[in-house]
Amino acid sequence: MGILTKKDARLILDPLADDNPITIQVLGICSALAITAELMASIVMAISVLFVLGIGNVVISLMRNIIPSKIRIIVQLIVVATLVIIVDQVLKAFAYELSKTLSVFVGLIITNCIIMGRFEAFALANGPWRSFLDGIGNSLGYGVILIIVGFFRELLGSGTLFGHPVLGDAIEKTGLYATGYENNGFMILPPAALIVVGIIIWVQRSKNPALIEEN
Amino acid sequence: MAVNRDSNAYTVLFAAGLVIVVGSILAYLAFSLAPAIAENMRLEKQQNILYAMGVNENVDEGSVNFVPTDKVADDFKKYIVDQLVIEGDKITSNKEAYLIDLKKEMTAAKNGAVQKLPLFIGEKKGKKFYIIPMYGVGLWDAIWGFVSLDDTLTVQGVFFDHKAETPGLGSNINQRYFMDDFTGETILKDGNFVGINVAKVNNDPKNNIKDDNEVDALAGATITGDGISAMIKKSLKLYRPYLESVKAKN
Numbered sequence: 001m002g003i004l005t006k007k008d009a010r011l012i013l014d015p016l017a018d019d020n021p022i023t024i025q026v027l028g029i030c031s032a033l034a035i036t037a038e039l040m041a042s043i044v045m046a047i048s049v050l051f052v053l054g055i056g057n058v059v060i061s062l063m064r065n066i067i068p069s070k071i072r073i074i075v076q077l078i079v080v081a082t083l084v085i086i087v088d089q090v091l092k093a094f095a096y097e098l099s100k101t102l103s104v105f106v107g108l109i110i111t112n113c114i115i116m117g118r119f120e121a122f123a124l125a126n127g128p129w130r131s132f133l134d135g136i137g138n139s140l141g142y143g144v145i146l147i148i149v150g151f152f153r154e155l156l157g158s159g160t161l162f163g164h165p166v167l168g169d170a171i172e173k174t175g176l177y178a179t180g181y182e183n184n185g186f187m188i189l190p191p192a193a194l195i196v197v198g199i200i201i202w203v204q205r206s207k208n209p210a211l212i213e214e215n
Numbered sequence: 216m217a218v219n220r221d222s223n224a225y226t227v228l229f230a231a232g233l234v235i236v237v238g239s240i241l242a243y244l245a246f247s248l249a250p251a252i253a254e255n256m257r258l259e260k261q262q263n264i265l266y267a268m269g270v271n272e273n274v275d276e277g278s279v280n281f282v283p284t285d286k287v288a289d290d291f292k293k294y295i296v297d298q299l300v301i302e303g304d305k306i307t308s309n310k311e312a313y314l315i316d317l318k319k320e321m322t323a324a325k326n327g328a329v330q331k332l333p334l335f336i337g338e339k340k341g342k343k344f345y346i347i348p349m350y351g352v353g354l355w356d357a358i359w360g361f362v363s364l365d366d367t368l369t370v371q372g373v374f375f376d377h378k379a380e381t382p383g384l385g386s387n388i389n390q391r392y393f394m395d396d397f398t399g400e401t402i403l404k405d406g407n408f409v410g411i412n413v414a415k416v417n418n419d420p421k422n423n424i425k426d427d428n429e430v431d432a433l434a435g436a437t438i439t440g441d442g443i444s445a446m447i448k449k450s451l452k453l454y455r456p457y458l459e460s461v462k463a464k465n
Contacts, residue, residue, distance in 0.1 A: 037383030037435070045382075068226040075233060082237050089244055093251035096259065104379050104386060154383075157434075163278075163390075188384065188435040 004133070011133040015141030018208065021114045022145040023201045028114040032146055032197060033190040035108065040162050042150030046143025048105050050136065051087070053115050056080050057135035060123035067124070076119040081110050114142055149196045157187030258284050260313055261291040267361035267374040268337040268344040270294050279391055294337050295346075301332040301457055309333075317350040317359070332453055337363065344371055345461060347454050351446025354438040355379040358388065358446060364402070366461055370411070373397040375443065385439030396422045396430040402447075404428055408455055410448040413440035 004012075021027045035041045059079050060067075067075050088106050091099035109115070118138050123131040154160055159167040159177075168175015170183055186192050205211045218225060262281035265271065270290060272280040282290050298312035312333040324330035337344035344363040351358050360375035375388040387393055400411050404426075414429040415437060422430060432440040451458070 035382045037381075041382040066220070066229070068220050068229050070221070070226050071230055074230075078233060078237055082241065085241060086244060089248050089252070092255065093248040096255040104382050107379070185434050 008130065008133055011130060012137035012140070015134075015137040016144060017141075017204075018211065020141045020145065020204075021117070021138050022142055022197060023204055024211065025117070027117050028112055028142055029194075029197070031108045031112055032142075032149060033193040035105070036146055036150040036153055036193050036196075037157065037188050038163070039147065039150040039154045042146040043143075044101060045105055045108070046139070046146050048087075048102060048109055049112060049114070049142055050139040052080060052083050052109050053118060053135040053139040054132055055135075056083055056115060057118055057123040057131040058128045059083070060119045061126060061128045061131035064124050064126075072124065073116070073120070076116055077110075080115050080119070084109050114138060145197065145200060148200060149193050152196050153187045153192055156184050157192065159183050255284075257314065258287050261287045263374045263376065264313060264335055264346055264348075264361055265290055265294060265337075267346055267372045268294065268339065268363040269372045270337075270339065273391070279389065279394075294339055295335050296338045297336040299334045299336065301334060301454070303329045306457070313348075317348055318357070321350065330453065332457075334454065334457065345458070347450055349446045349450040351442050351449065353377055353380045353388075353442040354385050354436075355381070358439065358442050360443075360446070362397070362447065362450075364458070364461075366464065368402055368458060368462055370397050370400045370402065377439070380439050381436070384433065385436040387433055387436065388439060388443060393430075393433055399425045400428065400430065401426055402428070402451055408451050408458075410444065410451050413444045415440070 015021055018024065022029065022032055031045065035045050056079055060076060063075070063079075084106055088099060088103065091102060118135060122134045126134070151161070155166070159165055159170055165175075167181070168177045170177050262284070265282055265287065266279070271282060274280065281287070295313075298309055300307050300309045300312050300315070313335060315331055315333045317333075320330050320332075333348055335346040335348075337346055343366060345365075346361050346363040349360045349362060356378040358375065358377045358380065360373060362373045363371045365371050373394050375394060377386060377388060380386045380388065397411060402408060402410050409428050412429050413432045415432045419427065419429065420431050
């Protein structure tokens with residue numbers, strides 16, 4: 001990491017594993033449940049959050065010395081909502097197709113607790129560059145989990161990846177379905193994401209016992 | 216420079232300033248982008264109408280491919296031979312019928328006005344298509360679409376879209392594997408207008424039976440599917456007098 005100091009690099013790398021926003025801080029669960037039925041939707045959401053959190057953290061960080069503490073949460077909400085609407089409107093005018101895919105995510109991004117959480121916990125107390133790195137790191141950590149969950153839910157629930165059938169044809173009973181395998185309809189439903197996230201948390205904590213809380 | 220950031224005056228001033236700045240940015244943006252967005256939406260509507268009558272660039276069984284935006288205005292003129300507006304018993308021709316806002320018309324109808332019903336007549340290779348716009352509600356927000364019928368009132372193609380259905384579940388109503396099932400279905404049963412039901416319990420997942428007034432539902436999207444069924448039924452009810460006259464001609 002030539003351009004980043006060790007301390008800066010940790011801002012990016014920590015949220016990917018030992019300080020992951022979903023599996024360790026348990027933030028952003030709601031959107032992780034809602035949109036991970038398909039791999040493509042997971043990736044689109046991950047990129048959108050990367051964009052909004054990266055820029056939002058910088059904006060909040062630049063304003064950190066003038067925001068009145070009494071209304072800071074409202075100010076954070078306004079910043080994130082403004083950013084999301086600007087992106088949505090510009091896409092609608094110049095990349096209409098893409099905006100249609102993204103429009104359903106707009107509300108989910110504004111209310112994503114990871115974004116508010118990072119504004120509150122990091123950007124309000126740190127400079128713009130470090131806040132930017134923190135935003136990128138956390139949204140990558142969020143995105144990684146989203147993509148893992150999306151991969152398993154789409155594969156086991158629909159037998160497809162990116163919409164392409166990979167296990168054979170479920171109706172014509174070819175490929176794996178010829179052996180009597182059936183798609184698991186439960187995987188498509190939001191509760192299945194909780195189970196997948198739970199398994200990821202389990203695996204992660206058994207690999208790194210330091211994460212386990214003492215009772 | 217010691218400004219007390221905790222004072223009420225500062226808080227109020229800051230809030231007011233922020234609102235003015237953010238409001239101006241958004242207003243400027245909305246104002247300057249509005250024409251481009253309106254044009255995109257107009258072309259999209261033309262693409263959707265053409266899609267429902269089978270004028271599209273679909274290849275094999277993959278994704279939805281519309282007529283490209285630079286060609287759509289010409290194709291729309293070529294294939295849509297007439298646009299009608301039905302107001303009660305009065306039927307008029309109107310070149311801009313496709314721009315009628317169905318939602319506004321529905322609200323007007325609720326308040327006692329006569330609802331303007333747009334209907335598009337397409338012609339491809341000598342065959343006539345009657346294309347009906349639809350508007351309804353899904354799980355989270357609006358759903359809409361177009362259905363094209365031939366003169367025996369058999370579905371020739373549909374197009375559905377939505378504002379905010381759940382990604383990966385209800386949002387898939389605009390995918391080929393859902394929309395293609397409607398083609399060939401009839402909206403009549405023993406001469407009655409019954410529409411097409413998006414059925415969860417379906418003994419015909421391959422959709423081989425075309426006269427059962429049913430298509431297979433999407434897993435995990437019960438409310439959206441019910442919304443589609445209701446939307447089709449409601450729209451056909453509105454257009455029933457006209458469609459009966461079409462059928463009677465044959």
